[in-house]
Amino acid sequence: MSIADDKEAGAGWLAIFLGLALIVLAVAVALAAAIGDYSIGVGTVFLAVTNGLGLTAADIPPIEQSVVWDLRLSRALVAALAGAGLAICGAILQALLRNALAEPFVLGVSAGASTGAVAVIVLGIGAGSVSLSMGAFAGAFAAFAMVALLSNGATSGPNHTILAGVAASQLFNALTSYIVTTSGNAQQARDVMFWLLGSFGGVRWPDFQLLVVVVFVGLAICLLMSRSLDAFTFGDEDAAALGVPVARIRLILFGVTAMITATIVSMVGTIGFVGLVVPHAARYVVGPMHLRLLPACAAVGAIFLVLADIASRVVAEQQTIPIGVVTAMVGVPFFAIILYRARPQQ
């Protein structure tokens, strides 16, 4: 049972939760902009941000202005959006596939993305005109198209769709391995591995601008369909009996999650764990109904990835640990607590 269950005034509870989450997120982003190899005071960070927004013209060292605004802030905000997007996708797929283990990558999107990326890095497809991100995006959509085809546009039931995802993942993972082992050199293989585990290293403002649109439009569509998502609680046929146009809703929502996931993967690689675990944590706090669950997932996912990114930069001196490693190391203990507290009472 979730904490919010006995609260008749559910909306008030959610507003408080989201308000708190936004404050925590702001603090986390500020910390992310202050912490690093070159540490900068919080006051300077604040001024650099207001300078960047054109609100002030404070006199701070250009190097600090540049580090905060051009590097760290964009990176922190992309991390926040990626966390939000992955958590939303996880929640939606868990509902549509009626499977607690569903996460953004079950539909083969990450496997497809890595094949696309490898094709660009190792095979040099596109001869420099195609970026790694574009390759990854194309691969992700190819995998999703295969899953959609194998599951009749995702209308043949949850387990069938999951199996189609497994098939696509296996195929594209095999393709990736084949390309890496036959034509890659050791350095390229290492690059690919690193990229696969996720990294916020290269992100800049243009990434943020694209992602903010994709995630917010995606969230808006999902929120509009949240009532229909709730109706899937007892299965597809039951949703139909409640008046939900099942096939259409499934296809739209699978498309939205594929779009969000593919965009994120093509920018920052495959960041696991967030999409699987954040929805469970959020459900524990705000309950399973999606109008409340989705905003809560977005907030918690955003905070989680910003903190994980900070951790990935400070844990090892002069080295950046892949973000996927950190999400698992930070997330598992936290999730263990939730699992323990939410265990069924025998």
Added chain:
Amino acid sequence: MSISAHNLVWGVRHKTIVADVSLSVAPGETLGLIGPNGSGKSSLLRLLAGLKQPLSGRVEILGQDIARVPRRTLARQVAFVQQNAATDTNVSVRDVVRLGRTPHRSALSGWSAADEAVVSAALERVDMTGHRAQAWQTLSGGERQRVHIARALAQSPQVMFLDEPTNHLDIHHQIEILRMVRDLDLTSIVALHDLNLAAMFCDRIVVLKAGAVVDCGTPDAVLTETLLRDVFRVNAEVCAGPIPCQTHIRFKAA
């Protein structure tokens, strides 16, 4: 007519499961659907509720061809209580019953006092008000069944289909639920296994065998010793009660 089906046929490869079924139900009538396991009761109910498309034939509910009515419009008029609906999601009883309001709410409309009143009344009708905050997972089989009936009531339907709604229920609630269905101001078709309950609470009974309608009529006209032997393969003694609808069936061991 509230519900009328014309020559419904449905099947899977090499097998006809519903064979040319036609029937009609008057407004306010409670129609019992009986037949042995696998005779096609659930399949027929799904066709009637528009959850499956027939291979041929058509269904009219409240004068509209259901194949042409949008799902949401249909769900405001027709509720369906499944035989065994289950979920792994941790939902409360209130959440489940609230789902019944889905077809009446637009994407952005809030939860209104009217919605809340309908949900409370539905919970009250099935005697589950005291369980409203309980987790659905922790309910007994019979309580789950009652919650699903409450959810169907929350749809404020004019037509209700119930697939073996009395399974898992204790005898008190079997009688309560069927009495409620009969007394509610709506048209209903109920698949039932208990022939005595069917005799007590249904205005008319349709008997299915291998997907086809074998007989249709009032309980005392339909439930004869010959029919029970032919369709259900049991020997039984049918006693007509002193008042109508008191037909009673006593099964014999041999």
